[in-house]
Amino acid sequence: MKSLSRILAIVLKELTQLKRDRMTFGMVVMIPLIQLMLFGFAINTNVRDIPAGLVDHSNTALSRVLVQTIAATQVVTFSERYSSVKEAEAAIVGAKVRAVLIIPRDLSQRLARHHSVGLGTPAATNEETSRPVAQWIVDGSDTMIASAIKSLRAMPLSELLDKPANRTIPTFEVELLFNPEQRTVVNIVPGLVGIILTMTMIMFTSAAIVRERERGNLEMLINTPVQPFELMLGKIIPFIFIGGIQVVIIISLGHVVFNVPINGSLWQLALATLLFITASLSFGLVISTLARNQLQAMQMTIFVLRHSILLSGFVFPYEGMPVFAQYIAEFLPATPFMRVVRGVVLRDATVMDMSIDTLRLLGFIIAGLTVASLRFKKQLD
Amino acid sequence: MTELVIEASQLTRRFAELIAIDELELAVEKGTIYGFLGPNGSGKTTAIRLLTGLLEPSSGSVQVLGYNLPQDANKLRSHIGYMTQKFSLYDDLTVKENLQFVARIYGLPYRDQSLRISELLSTYGLQQKTSQLAGRMSGGQRQRLALAAALLHKPELLFLDEPTSAVDPQNRRDFWEQLFDLCDAGTSILVSTHYMDEAERCHKLAILEEGVKRADGSPDGLMQAMGANVLEIEAPELRKLKQQLIMLPEVVSAAQLGARLRVLVNNSVAEPTEWLKRQALVSEKAIVHQVRPSLEDVFVTCTGEDRQ
Numbered sequence: 286m287k288s289l290s291r292i293l294a295i296v297l298k299e300l301t302q303l304k305r306d307r308m309t310f311g312m313v314v315m316i317p318l319i320q321l322m323l324f325g326f327a328i329n330t331n332v333r334d335i336p337a338g339l340v341d342h343s344n345t346a347l348s349r350v351l352v353q354t355i356a357a358t359q360v361v362t363f364s365e366r367y368s369s370v371k372e373a374e375a376a377i378v379g380a381k382v383r384a385v386l387i388i389p390r391d392l393s394q395r396l397a398r399h400h401s402v403g404l405g406t407p408a409a410t411n412e413e414t415s416r417p418v419a420q421w422i423v424d425g426s427d428t429m430i431a432s433a434i435k436s437l438r439a440m441p442l443s444e445l446l447d448k449p450a451n452r453t454i455p456t457f458e459v460e461l462l463f464n465p466e467q468r469t470v471v472n473i474v475p476g477l478v479g480i481i482l483t484m485t486m487i488m489f490t491s492a493a494i495v496r497e498r499e500r501g502n503l504e505m506l507i508n509t510p511v512q513p514f515e516l517m518l519g520k521i522i523p524f525i526f527i528g529g530i531q532v533v534i535i536i537s538l539g540h541v542v543f544n545v546p547i548n549g550s551l552w553q554l555a556l557a558t559l560l561f562i563t564a565s566l567s568f569g570l571v572i573s574t575l576a577r578n579q580l581q582a583m584q585m586t587i588f589v590l591r592h593s594i595l596l597s598g599f600v601f602p603y604e605g606m607p608v609f610a611q612y613i614a615e616f617l618p619a620t621p622f623m624r625v626v627r628g629v630v631l632r633d634a635t636v637m638d639m640s641i642d643t644l645r646l647l648g649f650i651i652a653g654l655t656v657a658s659l660r661f662k663k664q665l666d
Numbered sequence: 667m668t669e670l671v672i673e674a675s676q677l678t679r680r681f682a683e684l685i686a687i688d689e690l691e692l693a694v695e696k697g698t699i700y701g702f703l704g705p706n707g708s709g710k711t712t713a714i715r716l717l718t719g720l721l722e723p724s725s726g727s728v729q730v731l732g733y734n735l736p737q738d739a740n741k742l743r744s745h746i747g748y749m750t751q752k753f754s755l756y757d758d759l760t761v762k763e764n765l766q767f768v769a770r771i772y773g774l775p776y777r778d779q780s781l782r783i784s785e786l787l788s789t790y791g792l793q794q795k796t797s798q799l800a801g802r803m804s805g806g807q808r809q810r811l812a813l814a815a816a817l818l819h820k821p822e823l824l825f826l827d828e829p830t831s832a833v834d835p836q837n838r839r840d841f842w843e844q845l846f847d848l849c850d851a852g853t854s855i856l857v858s859t860h861y862m863d864e865a866e867r868c869h870k871l872a873i874l875e876e877g878v879k880r881a882d883g884s885p886d887g888l889m890q891a892m893g894a895n896v897l898e899i900e901a902p903e904l905r906k907l908k909q910q911l912i913m914l915p916e917v918v919s920a921a922q923l924g925a926r927l928r929v930l931v932n933n934s935v936a937e938p939t940e941w942l943k944r945q946a947l948v949s950e951k952a953i954v955h956q957v958r959p960s961l962e963d964v965f966v967t968c969t970g971e972d973r974q
Contacts, residue, residue: 287773294770298759305758505754505815508718509771510743 291511295519303523309489313527317481317534324477325543328600329469332433337361338382340373343392351388351419351442358440360433361386370422377424384423384434392418399442418442463548463631471546474539475630476599478558479619481535482528483565483593484586489527490569491582493520494661499578513661517654521566528562529555536630549629556636557629560646561622567653568618574660593619621645669696670729671823671854672717677726679716679877686712688877689726694856694870699849701868702858703965709877710858711751714825717856718748731823744772747821751828753808757801761792761811764800765818772819786814790844806837813844824848826857830864842867862962873968880968889959894918894930894967895938896959901927901952910947919966930963 303310341348356363365382367373373385389395395418425431464471494516497503506516536554539545547554568589576582594600596610597619603611614620621642628634636643672694679687687709694700702710715721717730719739728735733742755764762783769779787793790810795803800811809829816824826845830838842864849855857868865871865885872882881888901907904927908920911929918930931938942954 290773291771294767297770298756298763298767301763302756302758500757501750501752501754502756503754504720504750504752505748506771507720508743508746508748508750509768510740510773511771 287510288512288515291515292519292522295511295516296522299520299523303527313485313530314534316485317477317531318538320481321474321477321535321538322542324473325470325539328473330429331467331469332429333359335361335384335430335433336364336382338365338367338373338376338385339363340367340370340385340387342390343388345393347396348388348392351392352386354442355386355437355440358437360437373422377422380424383427383430384421387420387422389419395419396442463546468543470539470543471631472627473599474535474543474545475626476597476623477539478532478535478626479561479597479622480590480594480599481531482558482562483617483619484590485531486524486528486562486565487569487572487589488583488586489524490521490566491572491576491586492579494570494573495576495579495582513658514654517567517570517657517661521563521570524566525559525562528558528565532558532562545630547630548633549631549635550633553629553635554626557622557625557643560636560643560650561618561626564618564622564646564649564653567650567657570657571653571660574657589617593617596620598623615645618646618649670694671696671731672700672856673729674717675727677713677716677728678724679712679721680724686877687716687723690877690879692717692872692879694854696854697849697852698869699845699855699857699867701865701871702856702874703860703862703865703871703961704858704874705860705969707876708874710874711827712877713874714748714827714856714858718746718825719743744819745822747816747819747824749812749816749824749826749829751831753800753812753832755800755808755812755815758799760797760799761787761803762796764811765815768815768818774819782818786817790814805832806834809833809837809841813841817848822853824853824855826855828858828860830859830861838864862960862965866961873965875969881964885961885964888964889961892959892964892967893933894959894963895933895935896957896963897929897931897938897942897954898923898957899927899929899942899952899954900925901949907947911945914945916941921966928957928963930967 339352341352352363355361361384363386365376367376367385370385370387373382373387376382377385395416398416399418421434421437423431423434461467494503497506532554536545536547540547569586572582572585572589576585592613596606596614597603597617598614599619603614603620603623606614625634625636625639625642625646628639629636670693672692674690674692677687677690677692678685690713702713704710712721716723717728717735719730719735719742722736730742731745733739733745735742756767759767765783765786766779769783774782784793787796790813792807792810792814795807800808803811809832813826813829816826830841833841838861845855845857857864859865868885870882870884871888873880873888881891883891899907904922904925908922908927911917911920911927916932916935918932920927920929922928929942931942935941939954939956943952
């Protein structure tokens with residue numbers, strides 16, 4: 286009972302202080318808003334409108350039609366024209382364009398003999414007919430741009446000659462579940478919940494104890510009957526609510542603005558985020574007991590945040606990382622949460638369907654609170 | 667025998683190489699104001715932290731209000747009040763919010779809280795300031811707020827660590843009046859200070875230097891037991907005279923006070939006035955007379971050795 290009233294005392298105190306701190310209060314709302322808008326519109330793994338150059342040695346009606354057909358795919362935009370390959374290469378080095386299309390003088394001969402035009406698949410040894418019609422030179426250092434251009438490699442050419450499209454029969458049928466239109470934002474928005482919560486939750490709590498120490502309040506606090514775990518709980522409870530507000534902002538705006546489906550139940554989403562918020566908060570408390578001042582706490586927060594963005598699977602697929610990096614990623618609460626939240630929001634999974642990741646989050650909470658309470662001794666040395 | 671609220675024996679605390687408190691012996695009687703007098707860095711704050719259970723002693727034993735430290739530190743907390751040297755309440759909370767927070771932390775019953783808070787607000791003249799942020803108040807107001815917060819749970823023993831370092835003389839006087847009121851009501855108080863006039867107000871005091879207790883007792887007792895006589899000389903060229911006098915083995919110290927020179931002469935000299943007049947350096951016209959010792963003289967005699 287006394288313990289409860291002490292926890293309440295700290296919660297009320299934190300809320301009053303937060304209410305006075307207009308800037309922080311504003312950030313609670315503005316950070317998810319701005320990041321959702323920026324990331325939602327900005328992060329796109331389907332590359333379009335790559336600036337490209339053109340070297341047209343053929344300079345015929347046919348070559349112009351070819352260029353228009355390519356431009357119609359919207360993968361590239363032809364912004365520059367060069368008279369020689371040398372000039373074009375210099376433009377790539379100078380980053381004026383990312384790719385250059387070189388159309389040879391004998392385009393029409395090449396095209397006439399090209400298999401897609403109707404001569405059927407040629408023998409690979411037949412040099413006359415196996416020649417491509419033109420060539421791309423690409424700045425291959427960015428793999429996403431390179432693969433976007435590569436996707437043009439087998440572009441059908443039949444419409445160039447007003448012929449009906451040659452139907453090619455794929456080896457595999459691919460059915461895309463949950464995001465058939467392949468919109469990046471569908472994957473980004475639920476992930477953003479994890480990133481924003483990692484940032485604000487760890488940042489707020491990591492500063493929590495340190496700030497009391499820096500301002501000298503801790504010396505008064507440890508002289509009172511308040512117990513370490515009461516202090517820890519009292520510090521994190523207000524931020525659970527704040528985290529909740531942020532989740533509501535991200536998910537509802539993501540739904541309204543970016544049309545991200547919410548396939549799972551809201552209760553499951555609430556449960557998953559509650560687990561993650563608590564895990565992040567206890568992680569922050571551990572930092573708070575390690576750091577000697579607010580600057581150190583901030584550095585540690587950014588350290589955790591940066592790795593959460595890069596390793597958790599938020600932008601780059603977890604499966605694409607080498608095994609040792611996957612192990613490191615598992616020490617960040619954002620990694621299991623990234624899987625759970627996408628599962629719940631996009632695939633209508635329940636927290637129980639993803640029990641291993643759920644247990645991981647629980648593990649983070651217990652470990653974090655224990656370490657933080659043990660490290661925070663009621664003594665000054 | 668009077669009841670003791672603090673008993674410490676051979677209390678020692680080391681920080682790596684440094685011995686912050688060296689074999690401190692302490693006995694503080696109930697219902698008195700006990701002072702720690704010492705310069706900055708003499709171990710006053712460390713001693714208080716040891717006595718409140720904030721620091722664990724390296725060796726020695728402490729009993730405060732009958733609780734053994736550090737084992738019973740948690741039980742002791744609700745019986746003592748502690749006012750830190752630096753203001754340690756929340757700058758971004760109002761006076762009332764700060765007091766409410768402390769009241770809740772100490773688990774005061776809800777219906778007693780507002781009564782006790784308004785009682786303290788009026789005692790310490792803060793009624794007009796209830797909704798002012800603590801960070802925007804003057805040093806004196808903050809000090810009264812801190813005292814009120816330390817007293818919310820009616821502690822039997824109050825620790826004050828340099829409570830008046832940030833307040834003006836008038837506020838200091840008022841503050842001490844309030845301490846005597848508390849003492850009258852039965853609260854025992856331990857206060858640390860580096861002001862002589864404050865130390866002189868204590869019932870008893872201990873003089874600390876470099877973690878060692880150099881002397882203790884009542885201010886009067888200390889003055890009487892001082893191993894030196896105090897004389898004042900009125901003469902020209904005091905600066906030069908001072909330089910020469912402190913070379914004499916019998917002279918403990920010499921300090922200029924405006925047109926006078928205050929000289930402490932060792933007790934081994936039987937007739938200090940005559941002796942001083944006989945010194946060749948003192949001119950014929952000089953007026954020498956013995957004066958009542960002050961606490962500062964006591965302080966100088968018992969701390970001087972190591973520094974010179």
